[in-house]
Amino acid sequence: MxxxxxxxxxxxxxxxxxLEDQILQGYYKDKIPSERELMDMYSVSRSxxxxxxxxxxxxxxxxxxxxxxxxxxxxxxxxxxxxxxFTETTKNMxxxxxxxxxxxxxxxIADANGFEDESYHIKRLxxxxxxxxxxxxHYYPIELGQKIAEYDLSTTVLYDALEGDLNINxxxxxxxxxxxxxxxxxxEHLAVSDTMCLLITERMIFDSDGNxxxxxxxxxxSDMYSFAMKMSRKNN
Amino acid sequence: MxxxxxxxxxxxxxxxxxLEDQILQGYYKDKIPSERELMDMYSVSRSxxxxxxxxxxxxxxxxxxxxxxxxxxxxxxxxxxxxxxFTETTKNMxxxxxxxxxxxxxxxIADANGFEDESYHIKRLxxxxxxxxxxxxHYYPIELGQKIAEYDLSTTVLYDALEGDLNINxxxxxxxxxxxxxxxxxxEHLAVSDTMCLLITERMIFDSDGNxxxxxxxxxxSDMYSFAMKMSRKNN
DNA sequence: TAGTGGTCTAGACCACATG
DNA sequence: ATGTGGTCTAGACCACTAG
Numbered sequence: 001m002x003x004x005x006x007x008x009x010x011x012x013x014x015x016x017x018x019l020e021d022q023i024l025q026g027y028y029k030d031k032i033p034s035e036r037e038l039m040d041m042y043s044v045s046r047s048x049x050x051x052x053x054x055x056x057x058x059x060x061x062x063x064x065x066x067x068x069x070x071x072x073x074x075x076x077x078x079x080x081x082x083x084x085x086f087t088e089t090t091k092n093m094x095x096x097x098x099x100x101x102x103x104x105x106x107x108x109i110a111d112a113n114g115f116e117d118e119s120y121h122i123k124r125l126x127x128x129x130x131x132x133x134x135x136x137x138h139y140y141p142i143e144l145g146q147k148i149a150e151y152d153l154s155t156t157v158l159y160d161a162l163e164g165d166l167n168i169n170x171x172x173x174x175x176x177x178x179x180x181x182x183x184x185x186x187x188e189h190l191a192v193s194d195t196m197c198l199l200i201t202e203r204m205i206f207d208s209d210g211n212x213x214x215x216x217x218x219x220x221x222s223d224m225y226s227f228a229m230k231m232s233r234k235n236n
Numbered sequence: 237m238x239x240x241x242x243x244x245x246x247x248x249x250x251x252x253x254x255l256e257d258q259i260l261q262g263y264y265k266d267k268i269p270s271e272r273e274l275m276d277m278y279s280v281s282r283s284x285x286x287x288x289x290x291x292x293x294x295x296x297x298x299x300x301x302x303x304x305x306x307x308x309x310x311x312x313x314x315x316x317x318x319x320x321x322f323t324e325t326t327k328n329m330x331x332x333x334x335x336x337x338x339x340x341x342x343x344x345i346a347d348a349n350g351f352e353d354e355s356y357h358i359k360r361l362x363x364x365x366x367x368x369x370x371x372x373x374h375y376y377p378i379e380l381g382q383k384i385a386e387y388d389l390s391t392t393v394l395y396d397a398l399e400g401d402l403n404i405n406x407x408x409x410x411x412x413x414x415x416x417x418x419x420x421x422x423x424e425h426l427a428v429s430d431t432m433c434l435l436i437t438e439r440m441i442f443d444s445d446g447n448x449x450x451x452x453x454x455x456x457x458s459d460m461y462s463f464a465m466k467m468s469r470k471n472n
Numbered sequence: 473t474a475g476t477g478g479t480c481t482a483g484a485c486c487a488c489a490t491g
Numbered sequence: 492a493t494g495t496g497g498t499c500t501a502g503a504c505c506a507c508t509a510g
Contacts, residue, residue, distance in 0.1 A: 068477080068507085272495085280480080303494080
Protein backbone atom coordinates (compact mmCIF):
# COMPACT_ATOMS: atom_id res chain seq x y z
CA MET A 1 0.00 0.00 0.00
CA UNK A 2 1.19 3.44 -0.87
CA UNK A 3 -0.04 6.92 -0.20
CA UNK A 4 -1.81 8.80 -2.96
CA UNK A 5 -0.40 12.30 -2.88
CA UNK A 6 -3.10 13.52 -5.25
CA UNK A 7 -5.94 12.17 -3.14
CA UNK A 8 -7.78 14.92 -1.28
CA UNK A 9 -7.83 12.68 1.78
CA UNK A 10 -5.08 13.94 4.09
CA UNK A 11 -1.92 11.89 4.10
CA UNK A 12 -2.13 11.25 7.83
CA UNK A 13 -5.63 9.84 7.40
CA UNK A 14 -4.50 7.61 4.53
CA UNK A 15 -1.55 6.40 6.56
CA UNK A 16 -3.77 5.82 9.57
CA UNK A 17 -6.07 3.63 7.50
CA UNK A 18 -3.17 1.67 6.06
CA LEU A 19 -1.68 1.03 9.48
CA GLU A 20 -5.08 0.10 10.89
CA ASP A 21 -5.68 -2.41 8.11
CA GLN A 22 -2.25 -3.92 8.53
CA ILE A 23 -2.78 -4.27 12.25
CA LEU A 24 -6.21 -5.82 11.89
CA GLN A 25 -4.88 -8.23 9.27
CA GLY A 26 -2.12 -9.26 11.61
CA TYR A 27 0.75 -7.84 9.57
CA TYR A 28 1.97 -5.99 12.62
CA LYS A 29 1.47 -8.23 15.59
CA ASP A 30 3.47 -6.51 18.27
CA LYS A 31 5.57 -3.52 17.24
CA ILE A 32 5.11 -1.20 14.32
CA PRO A 33 8.04 0.52 12.59
CA SER A 34 9.50 3.55 14.29
CA GLU A 35 8.32 7.01 13.32
CA ARG A 36 11.50 7.64 11.36
CA GLU A 37 11.16 4.33 9.54
CA LEU A 38 7.57 5.14 8.59
CA MET A 39 8.77 8.53 7.31
CA ASP A 40 11.04 6.77 4.86
CA MET A 41 8.59 4.00 3.99
CA TYR A 42 5.85 6.42 3.00
CA SER A 43 7.92 9.47 2.09
CA VAL A 44 6.20 11.79 4.50
CA SER A 45 7.39 13.98 7.32
CA ARG A 46 7.51 12.92 10.92
CA SER A 47 4.59 15.17 11.82
CA UNK A 48 2.40 13.33 9.37
CA UNK A 49 3.47 9.98 10.77
CA UNK A 50 2.88 11.17 14.32
CA UNK A 51 -0.56 12.49 13.40
CA UNK A 52 -1.54 9.13 11.92
CA UNK A 53 -0.17 7.19 14.85
CA UNK A 54 -1.73 9.45 17.46
CA UNK A 55 -5.18 8.81 16.01
CA UNK A 56 -4.67 5.08 16.45
CA UNK A 57 -3.36 5.66 19.95
CA UNK A 58 -6.47 7.66 20.77
CA UNK A 59 -8.55 4.77 19.48
CA UNK A 60 -6.70 2.31 21.69
CA UNK A 61 -5.23 0.35 18.81
CA UNK A 62 -1.65 1.47 19.35
CA UNK A 63 0.35 2.23 22.44
CA UNK A 64 3.52 4.32 22.60
CA UNK A 65 6.40 3.60 24.92
CA UNK A 66 8.97 6.32 25.31
CA UNK A 67 12.36 5.15 24.16
CA UNK A 68 11.09 1.77 23.05
CA UNK A 69 8.66 2.14 20.20
CA UNK A 70 5.01 1.98 19.25
CA UNK A 71 3.16 -1.24 19.96
CA UNK A 72 -0.07 -2.89 18.98
CA UNK A 73 -2.44 -3.08 21.94
CA UNK A 74 -5.31 -4.71 20.09
CA UNK A 75 -3.97 -8.24 20.05
CA UNK A 76 -5.09 -9.17 23.55
CA UNK A 77 -8.55 -7.94 22.73
CA UNK A 78 -8.72 -10.00 19.57
CA UNK A 79 -7.87 -13.00 21.67
CA UNK A 80 -10.68 -12.14 24.01
CA UNK A 81 -13.10 -11.80 21.20
CA UNK A 82 -12.17 -15.27 20.08
CA UNK A 83 -12.36 -16.50 23.63
CA UNK A 84 -15.81 -15.14 24.26
CA UNK A 85 -17.18 -15.71 20.81
CA PHE A 86 -19.95 -17.98 19.65
CA THR A 87 -18.44 -21.23 20.80
CA GLU A 88 -18.24 -19.82 24.31
CA THR A 89 -15.78 -22.21 25.83
CA THR A 90 -16.96 -21.68 29.34
CA LYS A 91 -13.75 -22.65 31.04
CA ASN A 92 -13.24 -20.38 34.07
CA MET A 93 -16.06 -18.31 32.65
CA UNK A 94 -18.83 -16.97 34.83
CA UNK A 95 -21.99 -15.00 34.20
CA UNK A 96 -23.84 -12.73 36.54
CA UNK A 97 -27.26 -11.46 35.62
CA UNK A 98 -27.64 -7.75 36.29
CA UNK A 99 -30.99 -6.88 34.73
CA UNK A 100 -33.58 -8.26 32.41
CA UNK A 101 -37.04 -7.36 31.26
CA UNK A 102 -38.98 -5.70 28.47
CA UNK A 103 -37.83 -2.24 27.48
CA UNK A 104 -38.62 0.34 24.87
CA UNK A 105 -36.27 -0.45 22.01
CA UNK A 106 -33.48 2.13 21.83
CA UNK A 107 -33.86 4.27 18.76
CA UNK A 108 -30.58 3.44 17.11
CA ILE A 109 -31.34 -0.28 17.32
CA ALA A 110 -34.92 0.01 16.16
CA ASP A 111 -33.97 2.29 13.28
CA ALA A 112 -31.19 0.11 12.03
CA ASN A 113 -32.86 -3.22 12.25
CA GLY A 114 -36.58 -2.88 12.40
CA PHE A 115 -37.13 -4.21 15.89
CA GLU A 116 -40.52 -3.65 17.39
CA ASP A 117 -41.15 -0.75 19.74
CA GLU A 118 -40.60 -3.06 22.64
CA SER A 119 -37.78 -5.51 22.99
CA TYR A 120 -36.50 -7.80 25.67
CA HIS A 121 -33.33 -6.60 27.29
CA ILE A 122 -30.80 -8.66 29.20
CA LYS A 123 -27.80 -7.20 30.91
CA ARG A 124 -25.10 -9.54 32.13
CA LEU A 125 -21.74 -9.23 33.77
CA UNK A 126 -19.15 -11.59 32.39
CA UNK A 127 -16.55 -12.98 34.73
CA UNK A 128 -13.22 -14.65 34.12
CA UNK A 129 -11.90 -16.40 37.21
CA UNK A 130 -14.39 -14.34 39.22
CA UNK A 131 -12.96 -11.10 37.83
CA UNK A 132 -15.48 -8.93 35.97
CA UNK A 133 -14.19 -8.34 32.47
CA UNK A 134 -17.20 -7.30 30.46
CA UNK A 135 -20.76 -6.07 30.48
CA UNK A 136 -23.13 -7.43 27.89
CA UNK A 137 -26.30 -5.87 26.62
CA HIS A 138 -28.68 -8.09 24.70
CA TYR A 139 -31.85 -7.11 22.90
CA TYR A 140 -34.33 -9.67 21.59
CA PRO A 141 -37.70 -9.58 19.93
CA ILE A 142 -40.15 -9.48 22.79
CA GLU A 143 -41.59 -12.99 22.29
CA LEU A 144 -38.19 -14.60 21.97
CA GLY A 145 -36.87 -12.69 24.93
CA GLN A 146 -39.69 -13.88 27.10
CA LYS A 147 -38.90 -17.47 26.21
CA ILE A 148 -35.26 -16.93 27.00
CA ALA A 149 -36.26 -15.39 30.30
CA GLU A 150 -37.72 -18.72 31.36
CA TYR A 151 -34.23 -20.14 31.51
CA ASP A 152 -31.96 -19.61 34.42
CA LEU A 153 -30.26 -16.64 32.84
CA SER A 154 -27.62 -16.16 35.44
CA THR A 155 -26.05 -19.51 34.68
CA THR A 156 -27.22 -20.55 31.23
CA VAL A 157 -25.16 -19.62 28.23
CA LEU A 158 -27.43 -17.60 26.02
CA TYR A 159 -26.35 -18.87 22.66
CA ASP A 160 -26.79 -22.46 23.70
CA ALA A 161 -30.33 -21.64 24.69
CA LEU A 162 -30.95 -19.87 21.44
CA GLU A 163 -29.53 -22.54 19.26
CA GLY A 164 -30.65 -25.66 21.06
CA ASP A 165 -34.00 -25.37 22.72
CA LEU A 166 -35.51 -22.44 20.93
CA ASN A 167 -34.91 -23.89 17.53
CA ILE A 168 -33.08 -20.99 15.97
CA ASN A 169 -30.28 -21.19 13.47
CA UNK A 170 -27.75 -18.43 13.25
CA UNK A 171 -27.21 -17.14 9.79
CA UNK A 172 -25.01 -14.13 10.00
CA UNK A 173 -23.04 -12.22 12.54
CA UNK A 174 -21.46 -8.89 12.08
CA UNK A 175 -18.77 -7.68 14.37
CA UNK A 176 -17.73 -4.11 14.77
CA UNK A 177 -14.94 -3.05 17.01
CA UNK A 178 -14.81 0.50 18.18
CA UNK A 179 -13.49 2.17 21.21
CA UNK A 180 -15.23 4.00 23.98
CA UNK A 181 -15.07 5.04 27.55
CA UNK A 182 -16.95 3.84 30.59
CA UNK A 183 -19.36 5.84 32.64
CA UNK A 184 -19.80 5.52 36.33
CA UNK A 185 -22.11 2.57 36.20
CA UNK A 186 -19.86 0.50 34.02
CA UNK A 187 -16.89 1.59 36.04
CA GLU A 188 -18.60 0.24 39.11
CA HIS A 189 -19.47 -3.09 37.60
CA LEU A 190 -16.08 -3.59 36.03
CA ALA A 191 -14.07 -1.81 38.71
CA VAL A 192 -12.31 0.42 36.21
CA SER A 193 -11.35 4.03 36.56
CA ASP A 194 -13.33 6.84 34.97
CA THR A 195 -10.91 7.29 32.16
CA MET A 196 -10.05 3.70 31.41
CA CYS A 197 -10.78 2.60 27.91
CA LEU A 198 -13.49 0.10 27.12
CA LEU A 199 -13.85 -1.73 23.88
CA ILE A 200 -17.32 -1.84 22.46
CA THR A 201 -18.37 -4.80 20.39
CA GLU A 202 -21.53 -4.83 18.36
CA ARG A 203 -23.11 -7.95 16.95
CA MET A 204 -26.34 -8.62 15.13
CA ILE A 205 -27.64 -12.13 14.83
CA PHE A 206 -30.20 -13.22 12.28
CA ASP A 207 -32.27 -16.36 11.95
CA SER A 208 -32.55 -18.36 8.77
CA ASP A 209 -35.36 -16.12 7.55
CA GLY A 210 -33.18 -13.05 7.82
CA ASN A 211 -34.92 -11.65 10.85
CA UNK A 212 -32.74 -10.21 13.52
CA UNK A 213 -33.09 -12.28 16.65
CA UNK A 214 -30.51 -10.52 18.71
CA UNK A 215 -28.76 -7.23 18.97
CA UNK A 216 -25.68 -7.49 21.12
CA UNK A 217 -23.32 -4.99 22.60
CA UNK A 218 -20.41 -5.89 24.81
CA UNK A 219 -18.20 -3.55 26.80
CA UNK A 220 -14.83 -5.05 27.50
CA UNK A 221 -12.09 -3.97 29.81
CA SER A 222 -9.15 -3.17 27.59
CA ASP A 223 -6.71 -3.39 30.43
CA MET A 224 -7.17 -6.98 31.48
CA TYR A 225 -4.57 -8.45 29.20
CA SER A 226 -2.36 -5.44 28.83
CA PHE A 227 -2.06 -5.18 32.57
CA ALA A 228 0.77 -7.66 32.79
CA MET A 229 2.57 -5.82 30.02
CA LYS A 230 2.22 -2.52 31.83
CA MET A 231 3.43 -4.07 35.06
CA SER A 232 6.53 -5.49 33.43
CA ARG A 233 7.13 -2.14 31.80
CA LYS A 234 7.04 -0.41 35.18
CA ASN A 235 9.31 -3.00 36.72
CA ASN A 236 12.01 -2.35 34.17
CA MET B 237 0.31 34.51 32.72
CA UNK B 238 3.40 33.68 30.79
CA UNK B 239 5.13 30.51 29.81
CA UNK B 240 8.20 29.41 31.71
CA UNK B 241 10.68 28.27 29.12
CA UNK B 242 12.92 26.78 31.79
CA UNK B 243 10.14 24.72 33.34
CA UNK B 244 10.44 21.03 32.49
CA UNK B 245 6.69 20.97 31.90
CA UNK B 246 6.20 21.07 28.11
CA UNK B 247 5.17 24.41 26.71
CA UNK B 248 2.00 23.00 25.18
CA UNK B 249 0.96 21.64 28.57
CA UNK B 250 1.65 24.98 30.25
CA UNK B 251 -0.31 26.80 27.58
CA UNK B 252 -3.13 24.31 27.84
CA UNK B 253 -3.38 24.96 31.59
CA UNK B 254 -3.32 28.71 31.10
CA LEU B 255 -6.08 28.58 28.50
CA GLU B 256 -8.13 26.22 30.62
CA ASP B 257 -7.88 28.52 33.64
CA GLN B 258 -8.80 31.55 31.59
CA ILE B 259 -11.80 29.75 30.16
CA LEU B 260 -13.00 28.49 33.53
CA GLN B 261 -12.58 31.96 35.00
CA GLY B 262 -14.65 33.41 32.21
CA TYR B 263 -11.86 35.43 30.58
CA TYR B 264 -12.70 33.81 27.27
CA LYS B 265 -16.44 33.50 27.04
CA ASP B 266 -16.97 32.64 23.41
CA LYS B 267 -13.96 32.75 21.11
CA ILE B 268 -10.32 32.37 21.98
CA PRO B 269 -7.55 34.11 20.02
CA SER B 270 -6.57 32.54 16.72
CA GLU B 271 -3.65 30.15 16.57
CA ARG B 272 -1.43 32.78 15.02
CA GLU B 273 -2.39 35.31 17.66
CA LEU B 274 -1.58 32.83 20.43
CA MET B 275 1.79 32.21 18.73
CA ASP B 276 2.66 35.88 19.15
CA MET B 277 1.11 36.23 22.60
CA TYR B 278 3.16 33.40 24.06
CA SER B 279 6.14 33.41 21.70
CA VAL B 280 5.75 29.80 20.65
CA SER B 281 5.34 28.08 17.33
CA ARG B 282 2.03 27.19 15.82
CA SER B 283 2.57 23.48 16.47
CA UNK B 284 2.82 24.16 20.18
CA UNK B 285 -0.34 26.23 20.13
CA UNK B 286 -2.16 23.57 18.15
CA UNK B 287 -1.02 20.86 20.55
CA UNK B 288 -2.33 22.83 23.53
CA UNK B 289 -5.61 23.61 21.85
CA UNK B 290 -6.14 20.07 20.60
CA UNK B 291 -5.95 18.74 24.15
CA UNK B 292 -8.73 21.10 25.19
CA UNK B 293 -10.72 20.11 22.13
CA UNK B 294 -10.34 16.45 23.07
CA UNK B 295 -11.60 17.31 26.54
CA UNK B 296 -14.64 19.03 25.13
CA UNK B 297 -13.71 22.47 26.44
CA UNK B 298 -12.94 23.98 23.06
CA UNK B 299 -14.42 23.54 19.66
CA UNK B 300 -12.77 24.36 16.33
CA UNK B 301 -14.59 25.71 13.32
CA UNK B 302 -12.74 25.68 10.06
CA UNK B 303 -12.29 29.17 8.72
CA UNK B 304 -13.93 30.81 11.73
CA UNK B 305 -11.91 30.19 14.84
CA UNK B 306 -11.76 28.24 18.06
CA UNK B 307 -14.66 28.57 20.44
CA UNK B 308 -15.43 27.78 24.03
CA UNK B 309 -17.98 25.00 24.33
CA UNK B 310 -18.05 24.85 28.09
CA UNK B 311 -20.16 27.93 28.69
CA UNK B 312 -23.49 26.21 28.18
CA UNK B 313 -22.48 23.55 30.64
CA UNK B 314 -21.52 26.07 33.26
CA UNK B 315 -24.95 27.55 32.87
CA UNK B 316 -26.46 24.14 33.37
CA UNK B 317 -24.45 23.54 36.46
CA UNK B 318 -25.81 26.74 37.88
CA UNK B 319 -29.27 25.84 36.73
CA UNK B 320 -29.27 22.43 38.31
CA UNK B 321 -27.23 23.30 41.36
CA PHE B 322 -28.23 23.24 44.99
CA THR B 323 -31.01 25.74 44.78
CA GLU B 324 -32.66 23.55 42.18
CA THR B 325 -35.02 26.00 40.65
CA THR B 326 -37.42 23.41 39.39
CA LYS B 327 -38.90 25.46 36.63
CA ASN B 328 -39.59 23.19 33.65
CA MET B 329 -37.52 20.63 35.47
CA UNK B 330 -38.57 17.02 35.72
CA UNK B 331 -37.21 13.97 37.46
CA UNK B 332 -37.67 10.36 36.54
CA UNK B 333 -36.57 7.67 38.93
CA UNK B 334 -34.66 4.90 37.19
CA UNK B 335 -33.34 2.77 40.03
CA UNK B 336 -32.90 2.79 43.74
CA UNK B 337 -31.88 0.37 46.43
CA UNK B 338 -28.98 -0.79 48.56
CA UNK B 339 -25.81 -1.66 46.69
CA UNK B 340 -22.27 -2.66 47.49
CA UNK B 341 -20.40 0.61 47.66
CA UNK B 342 -18.19 1.06 44.59
CA UNK B 343 -14.56 0.81 45.56
CA UNK B 344 -13.47 4.23 44.44
CA ILE B 345 -16.19 5.86 46.52
CA ALA B 346 -15.61 3.74 49.59
CA ASP B 347 -11.87 4.23 49.41
CA ALA B 348 -12.00 7.95 49.03
CA ASN B 349 -14.60 8.72 51.62
CA GLY B 350 -14.98 5.92 54.09
CA PHE B 351 -18.49 4.87 53.22
CA GLU B 352 -19.65 1.57 54.62
CA ASP B 353 -19.51 -1.56 52.51
CA GLU B 354 -23.12 -1.04 51.62
CA SER B 355 -24.64 2.21 50.51
CA TYR B 356 -27.99 3.32 49.20
CA HIS B 357 -27.97 4.10 45.52
CA ILE B 358 -30.43 6.26 43.64
CA LYS B 359 -30.33 6.73 39.89
CA ARG B 360 -32.45 9.45 38.36
CA LEU B 361 -33.03 10.87 34.94
CA UNK B 362 -33.24 14.63 34.86
CA UNK B 363 -35.57 16.25 32.37
CA UNK B 364 -35.82 19.77 31.03
CA UNK B 365 -39.07 20.39 29.22
CA UNK B 366 -39.51 16.61 29.05
CA UNK B 367 -36.16 16.22 27.30
CA UNK B 368 -33.66 14.00 29.14
CA UNK B 369 -30.55 16.02 29.78
CA UNK B 370 -28.73 14.18 32.55
CA UNK B 371 -28.38 11.02 34.54
CA UNK B 372 -27.68 11.32 38.24
CA UNK B 373 -26.12 8.75 40.49
CA HIS B 374 -26.48 9.26 44.22
CA TYR B 375 -24.90 7.26 47.02
CA TYR B 376 -25.96 7.65 50.65
CA PRO B 377 -25.09 5.97 53.91
CA ILE B 378 -27.44 3.05 54.13
CA GLU B 379 -29.58 4.37 57.00
CA LEU B 380 -29.97 7.79 55.46
CA GLY B 381 -30.71 6.29 52.08
CA GLN B 382 -33.47 4.16 53.51
CA LYS B 383 -35.10 7.23 55.01
CA ILE B 384 -34.85 9.05 51.74
CA ALA B 385 -36.40 6.07 50.02
CA GLU B 386 -39.58 6.63 52.00
CA TYR B 387 -40.19 9.78 50.03
CA ASP B 388 -41.67 9.81 46.62
CA LEU B 389 -38.32 9.86 44.90
CA SER B 390 -39.60 10.33 41.42
CA THR B 391 -41.02 13.71 42.23
CA THR B 392 -39.34 14.96 45.37
CA VAL B 393 -36.25 17.07 45.08
CA LEU B 394 -33.58 15.22 46.97
CA TYR B 395 -31.81 18.12 48.55
CA ASP B 396 -35.02 19.52 49.93
CA ALA B 397 -35.65 16.20 51.59
CA LEU B 398 -32.17 16.07 52.97
CA GLU B 399 -32.13 19.54 54.32
CA GLY B 400 -35.63 19.91 55.59
CA ASP B 401 -37.13 16.75 56.96
CA LEU B 402 -34.04 14.69 57.66
CA ASN B 403 -32.42 17.39 59.68
CA ILE B 404 -29.12 17.57 57.88
CA ASN B 405 -27.07 20.67 57.29
CA UNK B 406 -24.73 20.86 54.35
CA UNK B 407 -21.27 21.93 55.24
CA UNK B 408 -19.17 21.56 52.19
CA UNK B 409 -19.56 20.76 48.56
CA UNK B 410 -16.82 20.01 46.16
CA UNK B 411 -17.38 20.17 42.47
CA UNK B 412 -15.16 18.57 39.92
CA UNK B 413 -15.73 18.88 36.24
CA UNK B 414 -14.19 16.34 33.98
CA UNK B 415 -15.12 14.98 30.65
CA UNK B 416 -16.14 11.53 29.58
CA UNK B 417 -18.05 9.52 27.08
CA UNK B 418 -21.31 7.66 27.32
CA UNK B 419 -21.80 3.97 27.06
CA UNK B 420 -24.77 2.29 25.54
CA UNK B 421 -26.98 2.52 28.58
CA UNK B 422 -26.49 6.22 29.05
CA UNK B 423 -26.87 6.73 25.35
CA GLU B 424 -30.24 5.05 25.56
CA HIS B 425 -31.45 7.10 28.48
CA LEU B 426 -30.20 10.38 27.09
CA ALA B 427 -30.71 9.55 23.43
CA VAL B 428 -27.17 10.47 22.48
CA SER B 429 -24.84 8.83 20.01
CA ASP B 430 -22.03 6.50 21.01
CA THR B 431 -19.37 9.09 20.58
CA MET B 432 -21.12 12.11 21.98
CA CYS B 433 -19.41 13.75 24.86
CA LEU B 434 -20.87 13.72 28.33
CA LEU B 435 -19.77 15.92 31.14
CA ILE B 436 -19.26 14.22 34.44
CA THR B 437 -19.82 16.17 37.62
CA GLU B 438 -18.75 14.86 40.98
CA ARG B 439 -19.97 16.24 44.26
CA MET B 440 -19.49 15.18 47.84
CA ILE B 441 -21.74 16.51 50.53
CA PHE B 442 -20.89 16.45 54.20
CA ASP B 443 -22.97 17.05 57.29
CA SER B 444 -21.96 19.37 60.11
CA ASP B 445 -19.93 16.60 61.74
CA GLY B 446 -17.85 16.16 58.62
CA ASN B 447 -19.39 12.85 57.63
CA UNK B 448 -20.15 12.38 54.00
CA UNK B 449 -23.88 12.12 53.54
CA UNK B 450 -23.92 11.99 49.79
CA UNK B 451 -21.70 11.11 46.92
CA UNK B 452 -23.05 12.45 43.69
CA UNK B 453 -22.19 11.95 40.08
CA UNK B 454 -24.04 13.53 37.23
CA UNK B 455 -23.67 12.81 33.54
CA UNK B 456 -24.76 15.70 31.39
CA UNK B 457 -25.40 15.97 27.72
CA SER B 458 -22.89 18.44 26.41
CA ASP B 459 -24.82 19.00 23.25
CA MET B 460 -28.04 20.38 24.62
CA TYR B 461 -27.02 24.01 24.56
CA SER B 462 -24.51 23.83 21.78
CA PHE B 463 -27.09 22.26 19.52
CA ALA B 464 -28.50 25.58 18.45
CA MET B 465 -25.00 26.84 17.76
CA LYS B 466 -24.24 23.84 15.61
CA MET B 467 -27.49 24.24 13.71
CA SER B 468 -26.78 27.87 12.93
CA ARG B 469 -23.31 26.85 11.85
CA LYS B 470 -24.72 24.34 9.41
CA ASN B 471 -27.24 26.80 8.08
CA ASN B 472 -24.50 29.22 7.11
C1' DT C 473 26.23 4.61 22.01
C1' DA C 474 22.32 4.23 19.14
C1' DG C 475 17.48 4.20 18.58
C1' DT C 476 13.03 5.58 20.18
C1' DG C 477 9.29 8.75 21.15
C1' DG C 478 8.54 13.83 23.07
C1' DT C 479 8.93 18.56 22.16
C1' DC C 480 9.60 22.63 19.40
C1' DT C 481 10.66 25.74 15.54
C1' DA C 482 9.92 28.40 11.04
C1' DG C 483 7.88 28.32 7.16
C1' DA C 484 4.67 26.90 3.42
C1' DC C 485 0.36 25.99 0.95
C1' DC C 486 -4.56 24.56 1.14
C1' DA C 487 -9.65 24.85 2.16
C1' DC C 488 -13.22 27.28 4.41
C1' DA C 489 -15.73 31.53 5.90
C1' DT C 490 -16.63 36.41 5.68
C1' DG C 491 -16.94 41.03 4.10
C1' DA D 492 -8.93 39.99 -0.04
C1' DT D 493 -8.22 38.56 4.47
C1' DG D 494 -8.22 35.65 8.37
C1' DT D 495 -9.14 31.17 10.10
C1' DG D 496 -8.07 26.33 10.96
C1' DG D 497 -6.07 21.99 8.24
C1' DT D 498 -2.16 19.86 6.37
C1' DC D 499 2.68 19.17 5.54
C1' DT D 500 7.74 19.75 5.45
C1' DA D 501 12.71 19.68 7.20
C1' DG D 502 15.23 20.02 10.78
C1' DA D 503 16.63 20.33 15.69
C1' DC D 504 17.31 19.01 20.53
C1' DC D 505 15.69 16.43 24.63
C1' DA D 506 14.49 12.31 27.64
C1' DC D 507 14.05 7.61 27.94
C1' DT D 508 15.55 2.66 26.94
C1' DA D 509 18.64 -0.73 25.84
C1' DG D 510 22.89 -3.32 24.60
